[in-house]
Amino acid sequence: MRFNAAALSYDKLEAPAAHVAGHAGIAHVGTWSGKRVVAFGGRAHLYEGYSARDVTYFVRVAHAAGARTIVLTNAAGALNETYARGDVMLVRDHINFTGESPIAARATHPFVNMVDAYAPHLRLLAREHAAGITLREGVYIGVRGPQYETPAECEAFRRLGADAVGMSTVLETIAARELGMEVLAFSLITNVASPIADLSHDDVLSVSEESAGVLARLLESVLAAL
Numbered sequence: 001m002r003f004n005a006a007a008l009s010y011d012k013l014e015a016p017a018a019h020v021a022g023h024a025g026i027a028h029v030g031t032w033s034g035k036r037v038v039a040f041g042g043r044a045h046l047y048e049g050y051s052a053r054d055v056t057y058f059v060r061v062a063h064a065a066g067a068r069t070i071v072l073t074n075a076a077g078a079l080n081e082t083y084a085r086g087d088v089m090l091v092r093d094h095i096n097f098t099g100e101s102p103i104a105a106r107a108t109h110p111f112v113n114m115v116d117a118y119a120p121h122l123r124l125l126a127r128e129h130a131a132g133i134t135l136r137e138g139v140y141i142g143v144r145g146p147q148y149e150t151p152a153e154c155e156a157f158r159r160l161g162a163d164a165v166g167m168s169t170v171l172e173t174i175a176a177r178e179l180g181m182e183v184l185a186f187s188l189i190t191n192v193a194s195p196i197a198d199l200s201h202d203d204v205l206s207v208s209e210e211s212a213g214v215l216a217r218l219l220e221s222v223l224a225a226l
Contacts, residue, residue, distance in 0.1 A: 004030045004031050004032075005028035005029055005030025005031070005032070005037070005039070006028070006029050006030060007026050007027070007028055008026065008027045008028075008029060009025060009026055009027075010025045010026065010027065010042075013027060013061065015027075015044075015057055015058065015061070016044035016050055016054045016055070016057055017044070019048055025041065025042045026041045026042070027039065027040050027041065027058075028041065032220070032223055033220050033223040033224040034223075034224065035223050035224075035226060036066070037223070038061075038062055038065060038067065040058045040062075043055065043058065043168060043172075044057070045145065045146070045167055045168060046098060046100060046144050046145070046167070046171075047144055047145040047146035047167060051100075052098075052100040052101060052102040052104070052171050053102050055102065055168075055171050055172070056102040056171050056172050056174075056175035058172075059172050059175040059176050059179070059181070060175065060179070062181075063176075063179045063181060067181065068180075068181055068182065069122070069181065069182045069183075069184070069226065070172070070176045070181050070182070070183055070184070071183075071184045071185070071186075071219065071222075072091075072168075072169050072172055072173065072183065072184070072185040072186070073185070073186050073187075073188065073215065073219075074140075074166045074168045074169045074185070074186075074187050074188070075166065075187070075188050075190045076089065076140060076164040076165060076166035076187035076188065076189060076190065077148070077149070077164060077165050077166065077189070077190065077191045077192065078163070078164055078189045078191070078192045079141075079154055079157050079158050079162050079163055079164055079165055080136070080138060080158075080163040080164065081192070083136055083163070083164070083189050083192065084134075084189065084192070085189060085190060085191060085192065086134075086188075086189065086214075087134045087135075087136050087188075087189040088130075088133060088134065088135050088136065088186055088187070088188055088189070088214060088215055088218065089135075089136040089137065089138050089140070089163065089164050089186065089187040089188075089189060090123055090126050090127070090130075090135055090136065090137040090138075090185075090186060091118050091137075091138070091139075091140045091169070091185035091186065091187060092118060092123065092137050092138060092139060093117065093118065093139045093140075094117065094118075094139065094140045094141065094142060094169065094170045094173060095139060095140075095141040095142070095157075095160060095161070095162055095170075096142055096170045096171075096174070097141050097142060097143045097144075097157075098142050098143060098144045098170060098171065099144065100144075100171060101171070101174060102171050102174055102175045102178075103174060103175065103178050112174065112177050112178045113177070114174070114177060117173050117174075117177055117183060118173070118183050118184065118185055119182040119183060119184060122182060122183075122184040122222075123137070123184065125222055125225055125226070126184065126186075126218065126222055128225075129218060129221035129222055129225060130218060133214055133217075133218055135218075136163070136189075138162075138163025138164060139161055139162050139163050139164075140162065140163070140164050140165070140166060140169060140170070140185070140187055141157050141160065141162035141164070141165045141166075142165075142166060142167065142168065142169055142170030142171070143165060143166070143167055144167065145167035146167065149165060164187045164189060166187060169185055169187075173185065184222070186215060186218070186219075188212070188215055
């Protein structure tokens with residue numbers, strides 16, 4: 001895998017700082033698999049006190065730079081009990097449980113169609129290039145955080161139809177769809193979100209580091225085919 005890129009710190013982009021461990025706060029701009037790419041290493045979150053507009057800052061920056069396709073990744077807890085740590089879930093749809101929207105209180109274009117928010121042809125492409133990878137496909141529910149879910153919440157989310165839960169992605173998808181961008185998203189399953197004693201962010205980081213290469217190889221194959 002070769003990503004020829006220049007690194008820019010978020011402060012040079014006047015971007016919201018990424019404070020959480022595992023979010024480097026650096027943007028990489030260059031070429032990957034023959035495509036012009038800007039890769040953001042980290043994101044701001046609602047639970048850090050940022051607004052929905054702040055959280056989606058990078059979507060607007062990428063669009064202004066000419067991007068028309070956005071690939072979102074996240075670490076998520078599995079609600080679907082057939083999933084395992086280290087699996088990759090292709091996001092088919094989402095449930096916005098954050099209580100926020102990045103396009104609320106806007107004077108223009110307040111209504112955005114979210115049918116097929118995650119582009120079907122991009123999901124098909126991901127499935128076609130997932131040989132040798134345990135690729136699930138399901139519904140992601142986005143919550144505000146930062147607390148992990150209670151057992152009762154996990155059960156409620158399952159009944160709502162969610163397969164995985166996390167604290168990002170849904171707002172970025174809404175912002176991207178308002179701008180007419182096509183969205184592809186993957187969740188790296190870092191834990192099973194039923195009662196687990198002593199679950200910590202360190203556990204999430206550990207699984208992410210172990211499995212990041214699998215997701216990177218899939219992304220490279222998809223990029224090459226776009």
